[in-house]
Amino acid sequence: MASALELARQLREAFPDLIAAPTEFRGEVTLVVLDPDRVPDVCRHAKDTLGFDMLLDLSSVDNYGDDPRWLVVYELMGLAHGQHLRLKTAVSEEKSGLPTVSAIWRTADWHEREVFDMMGIRFSGHPDLRRILMWDGYPYHPLRKDFPLAGKETSLPEVAFTRQAPLEGGPFVTVASTAESIAREPRARNPQE
Amino acid sequence: MATSQTIEFRDPGVRAAASAASADELQDLHGDKLVLNMGPSHPSTHGVLRVLIEMDGETITKAMPDLGYLHRGDEKIAENMTYNQFIPYTDRLDYLAPLANNVAYALAVEKLLGIHDSLPPRCQYIRVICCELARISAHLLGLGAFAMDVGALTVFLHTFTEREKIYNFAEWLTGARFTTSYTRIGGVTRDLPDGWAAKVLKFCDEVLVTLADVDRLLTRNPIFVNRTREVGVITKAQAITYGITGPNLRGSGVDYDVRKAAPYLCYKDLEFDIPVGSVGDCYDRYQVRQEEMRQSVRILRQALQRLPGGYENTSHEPVQVADGKVFLPPKAKVLTSMEELIHQFMLVTQGINAPVGEVYFGAENPKGELGFYIHSRGGGTPHRLKIRAPSFVNLSILPEILPGHLMSDVVSILGSIDFVMGEADR
Numbered sequence: 001m002a003s004a005l006e007l008a009r010q011l012r013e014a015f016p017d018l019i020a021a022p023t024e025f026r027g028e029v030t031l032v033v034l035d036p037d038r039v040p041d042v043c044r045h046a047k048d049t050l051g052f053d054m055l056l057d058l059s060s061v062d063n064y065g066d067d068p069r070w071l072v073v074y075e076l077m078g079l080a081h082g083q084h085l086r087l088k089t090a091v092s093e094e095k096s097g098l099p100t101v102s103a104i105w106r107t108a109d110w111h112e113r114e115v116f117d118m119m120g121i122r123f124s125g126h127p128d129l130r131r132i133l134m135w136d137g138y139p140y141h142p143l144r145k146d147f148p149l150a151g152k153e154t155s156l157p158e159v160a161f162t163r164q165a166p167l168e169g170g171p172f173v174t175v176a177s178t179a180e181s182i183a184r185e186p187r188a189r190n191p192q193e
Numbered sequence: 194m195a196t197s198q199t200i201e202f203r204d205p206g207v208r209a210a211a212s213a214a215s216a217d218e219l220q221d222l223h224g225d226k227l228v229l230n231m232g233p234s235h236p237s238t239h240g241v242l243r244v245l246i247e248m249d250g251e252t253i254t255k256a257m258p259d260l261g262y263l264h265r266g267d268e269k270i271a272e273n274m275t276y277n278q279f280i281p282y283t284d285r286l287d288y289l290a291p292l293a294n295n296v297a298y299a300l301a302v303e304k305l306l307g308i309h310d311s312l313p314p315r316c317q318y319i320r321v322i323c324c325e326l327a328r329i330s331a332h333l334l335g336l337g338a339f340a341m342d343v344g345a346l347t348v349f350l351h352t353f354t355e356r357e358k359i360y361n362f363a364e365w366l367t368g369a370r371f372t373t374s375y376t377r378i379g380g381v382t383r384d385l386p387d388g389w390a391a392k393v394l395k396f397c398d399e400v401l402v403t404l405a406d407v408d409r410l411l412t413r414n415p416i417f418v419n420r421t422r423e424v425g426v427i428t429k430a431q432a433i434t435y436g437i438t439g440p441n442l443r444g445s446g447v448d449y450d451v452r453k454a455a456p457y458l459c460y461k462d463l464e465f466d467i468p469v470g471s472v473g474d475c476y477d478r479y480q481v482r483q484e485e486m487r488q489s490v491r492i493l494r495q496a497l498q499r500l501p502g503g504y505e506n507t508s509h510e511p512v513q514v515a516d517g518k519v520f521l522p523p524k525a526k527v528l529t530s531m532e533e534l535i536h537q538f539m540l541v542t543q544g545i546n547a548p549v550g551e552v553y554f555g556a557e558n559p560k561g562e563l564g565f566y567i568h569s570r571g572g573g574t575p576h577r578l579k580i581r582a583p584s585f586v587n588l589s590i591l592p593e594i595l596p597g598h599l600m601s602d603v604v605s606i607l608g609s610i611d612f613v614m615g616e617a618d619r
Contacts, residue, residue, distance in 0.1 A: 025550045026304055053433050056555065059579035061568050073566065075553050075581075079433065079447060082454045086553065107436030110589040118268075133261040133618060142269060149273050 004029040004083040007050050011085075014045050033089040036072070036098035042087065043074065043101045052076040052085060055101070058111035060119045064145035069093040070121055074101070097122035118143035225249060231603065233262045239338060239607070240614030244591065248600065256595035256603075258588055263618035271578040275544025276302045276378050279578070284372040286582065287616040289334050290327035290559045291373045292363065296320045297556035299376035300457060301565035304552045306545065308379060308514055309457070314501040315510035316380050317459040321496050322393065323366075323375060324458075324556075325489040329400060330359040331559030332440075332482045332489075332611075339479065339608030340411055343420045348410050355403045358396055365389055378545055379520040380513025390504040394497050397490045404486055411479070421475035425594055425606035428473055435590040438583050439561025441610060444481045445473035451557035463495050475609035482611070519545055544573025553581075560584050560613060580619055584612035 002010075008022040008029045019042065020032040033039050046052040054077045061071040070091040077084050091098055100123040102108040112123040113132040120141035123129060131138060139154055140147055150164040232243035241262035247255040267286070271279045283298040284291040299320075303309040337352035360370040365386055367373040375381055411417045427437065432445040442449055450467045452460040468484035470477025502510035513520045517536030526533040539546075549571045555564035561583025568577040587610055595603060 026307060026552050028552060030551070055436055056562065057553065057564055057566060057579065057581040059566050059577070059581075061577045071568075073551075073568075073579075075564070075566065079449055084455075084553070086551075105436065106431075106434045106593070107586055107589060110585065114585075131261075133264040135261065142266060147269075149269060 002081060002083070004085055007052075007078075007081070007083055008085055011042065011046055011050060014049075015042055018042065028084060028086060030086040030088060033087055036089040036091045036095075039072075039074075039087070039089050040099050040101050040104065043076075043104050046076060046085070046087075047104055051078040051080050052083075053079055055105035055107050055111075056084075058101075058108055058115065060115045060121055060143075062119060062143065062145045067092065070096065070119065072098060072115070072121065091121060096120060097124055099124050100126040102126055117141070120144065226254060229600070233259075239612065242588070242607075242612070242614055242617075244595075244603070246595070246600070246603070251599050253595050253598050253600065253603070256592050258591045260585070260588070260614075261618055263614045265619065267619045268578055268580060271575055273574065275573045276547065276575070277540075277544065280376065281372060281374045284374055285615055286580065286619065287331070287558060287560055287563070287584070287613045288371060289613055290331040291371060292323040292367075292375055293327035293331075293556070293558045294563065295373060295376040296324050296458075297554070297558060297563045298565060299378055300556060301552065301554035301567055302378045302545075302547070304554045305547050305550065305567050305569055306378070306519065307548075308516070308519065309554075312458075312514065313380070313511045314459065315384075315506065316512045316514075318496050318500045319381055319385060319512060320376065321458050321460065321463070322390075322493060322500075325492045325496070326359055326362060326393070328489045328559045329486050330356050332486050333359075335559070335608075335611035336407065336479065336482055339605075339611065340407075340417065342604045342608045343417060345410060345414065345417060348407055351403050351406050351410075355400050358399070362389065362393060362396070365392075377513070377520060379516065380511075384506055384512050385504070387505060390497055390500065393493065397493050401487070401490060404483065408483065412483075418476065420601075420605050421479060421609065423472070424475045424598065424602050425609060426472060426474045427590060427594055431590065431593060432473065435593070436586045437561070437590060438586065439558070440481045440485060441478055441561065441587050443468060444470035444478035444609075446471055451555055451562055455555075457554075457556065459496075462499070463492050465489075465492050475605050478609040478611075546572060547575075555581065558583060560611065560616065561587060563616075580616075582616040582619060584614070584617040585619075588612055588617055 005022060005024065008031050011031065012019045012022065018034055018038055020034060023030050033042050055074060056077050057075040059073045061073065063069055063071060068090040072089050072091060074087040076087065089098065100108065100112055102112060109127065110132060112126055113130060115121050116123065116129055117131040117133055118141060130136065134142065140152055150167045153164060227248045229246045229248060230243065231246055233241040243259040243262065245257040245259060246253055267282050270282060280295060280298060283294040286294045300309055333352040333356050337349035340348035363373050364370045366389060367375045427441065427445045429445050429447055432442050432447060446469050448467050448469050453467055465488045468481045470481050502508045517533060521540055522533035522536050527537045547569045549569060551568045553564055553566045555562040563583055564581030566579040566581065567575050570576040594606065598606065
């Protein structure tokens with residue numbers, strides 16, 4: 001039975017100019033897809049010919065301050081061979097969008113709605129791209145790094161409470177680094193400062 | 194260089210117009226169809242799920258689940274605290290099985306640290322015992338509430354009597370009945386109390402008696418069978434494309450269980466079977482949960498028998514990793530030894546210094562595969578922590594399977610899918 005690394009190589013052979021060399025960390029194989037617009041092609045191939053019939057998870061990372069800012073992460077699993085494969089693709093902030101994979105795995109429908117809701121990345125071709133956890137009409141995307149932990153005030157008082165949470169300067173977490181102690185002291189950290 | 198984006202801000206008037214427009218979309222022009230709002234506080238939604246149901250006569254033609262009433266921003270909170278500080282938040286994901294959530298989260302962080310394969314054997318067995326107790330507890334509630342929703346109130350009373358014992362075990366072990374927070378990264382907070390393991394073994398016999406009672410009350414009960422058989426059928430292909438996991442996937446005939454497919458802890462040393470259904474209806478999902486509890490009892494008995502160090506830990510087996518950079522050293526040593534004092538100080542102020550990297554770890558929880566994706570840039574806090582909540586994914590199939598059923602079937606289907614909104618909304 002093919003290992004995850006072997007399957008990753010096969011996927012790369014099918015798209016040699018599109019996928020970077022596989023990396024391994026803690027026994028998990030990660031492939032980086034260089035062009036986010038072609039993620040559905042790669043996923044279609046992975047599902048139809050390599051047997052990755054389950055999309056376990058679809059998540060996103062905000063690398064605030066870096067370019068490209070967004071990272072969209074797909075966790076694939078094949079029931080027949082039991083192997084796990086991670087696909088990653090970077091999306092620039094100007095674009096903030098990529099094609100949907102909800103036609104390949106139906107479960108991507110809700111996952112993509114959640115990514116749109118929390119991060120504000122749009123999925124073109126999605127059948128119903130609405131907010132899922134926050135309420136309709138909420139103006140922000142709360143998992144972005146430039147959204148403060150305490151929240152932001154909104155003028156929709158009839159929908160939910162809109163005041164900032166009283167954090168009293170918290171959360172008190174330090175940062176592990178070699179910087180001087182004043183830079184590491186436990187206090188609230190906001191990337192905008 | 195990234196800049197912050199300005200986001201279009203819709204005023205309440207526009208929002209009201211938009212929701213009115215979406216309501217129009219649901220209605221047809223002749224007025225033959227009825228839109229029914231179920232929830233967010235309806236007894237059969239087990240929490241705060243809202244389902245907008247469009248009906249033609251008594252038949253459902255469209256269903257739109259509405260989530261988020263219990264959204265607390267757990268993933269945002271996780272980015273702002275150390276790995277150990279987030280453990281109490283995992284209690285509140287699937288709040289019917291907090292012990293299993295604690296274990297799944299600890300294992301995910303341990304995988305990031307690279308120590309998930311080298312945990313002390315006694316710690317692994319204790320965690321397995323906790324997971325299986327949590328599974329029995331969650332399934333007992335799932336079955337009891339399901340049966341109550343379809344009209345068999347007695348079952349609920351039977352299963353809750355057994356659940357009460359599990360809560361007592363949790364209190365005895367961790368000090369809390371619901372919010373257990375039992376694991377720490379690299380181990381568990383404390384060893385088993387004296388007499389605990391023997392009582393759990395006794396409980397194994399008692400719960401089987403209750404399960405036999407439930408079996409006699411439900412399995413061949415014509416009312417229950419008529420309300421569940423051939424109702425809410427999820428085919429194999431549907432279950433896979435919707436990413437369904439746990440008992441709901443196995444009810445549809447797929448023999449996928451993370452404990453067998455990618456064994457973690459000491460599951461590979463334990464013998465148990467994976468029950469699977471054949472049709473994928475509500476009745477099959479009920480049967481799968483029944484059998485899973487019996488298998489959990491089997492696992493509990495084996496784990497208790499093989500527990501390294503025995504019930505009272507006579508050989509003083511460790512229940513935590515002996516690494517001062519991961520687990521807090523014993524307090525007596527902190528007060529007398531310089532190295533342990535430094536370890537304690539670093540762990541408390543900065544947290545565990547995790548390497549740069551990303552991991553996904555999925556554990557077989559009562560509701561399905563609870564996964565944690567951790568993206569670390571190094572240091573004591575995750576850069577991003579995504580929770581793959583099984584209830585969230587399992588609910589996404591509702592728009593697919595509800596149409597064509599009667600309103601009373603919705604109660605059966607919701608009960609048989611057995612979801613928890615604390616986990617779905619995070």
